[in-house]
């Protein structure tokens with residue numbers, strides 16, 4: 521994935537401009553910078569959730585805006601919010617979001633991924649009855665079910681305890697080992713196995 525002279529304007533204010541970076545398969549990009557500098561805005565552009573104001577984002581050497589459907593298949597995005605249906609059970613949420621990406625998840629698969637994320641026995645519980653950290657774990661367990669090549673994660677470690685942080689780091693490392701890519705923001709520096717990050721520090725323009 522390549523950023524070419526990428527720029528972002530919000531509310532008439534230029535946040536950043538002329539950002540150039542290339543991320544190869546098997547690597548991850550750690551987007552850093554002060555509060556409000558535009559990290560989430562950058563991630564939203566990478567996901568196609570916000571238009572690219574200036575410059576380009578290339579995926580497989582062509583602009584993401586020219587290949588929206590196929591690009592979406594290659595992408596798994598976890599934002600600040602967990603994007604869970606609070607009134608549905610944990611298992612229903614996993615089945616539902618898997619179906620949206622064309623994967624038919626059975627109960628056994630759901631149980632085993634939940635066990636892996638320390639949520640054994642929670643499959644039938646309503647999401648609204650989970651703690652913040654448990655909700656985050658459900659959201660993150662979607663990554664383990666995703667075959668997307670590019671993971672875009674906005675503050676994925678928020679509300680996670682030490683075991684959860686390790687679990688997620690191992691998951692990302694496994695993804696990179698298989699040739700995946702990840703772009704993430706975090707206000708805490710997190711090691712991802714032996715994978716050193718490429719660092720993109722945004723600064724106010």
Ligand SMILES: Nc1ncnc2c1ncn2[C@@H]1O[C@H](COP(=O)(O)OP(=O)(O)OP(=O)(O)O)[C@@H](O)[C@H]1O
Pocket residue numbers: 530531535553554555556557558559560561562
């Ligand atoms: N739709 C919008 N209209 C106007 N301003 C916006 C809009 N969206 C974001 N902003 C502003 O753009 C700036 C960057 O926001 P963004 O969420 O990208 O920052 P961030 O680097 O992720 O911050 P943090 O570290 O606090 O999460 C902020 O000043 C924010 O108020």
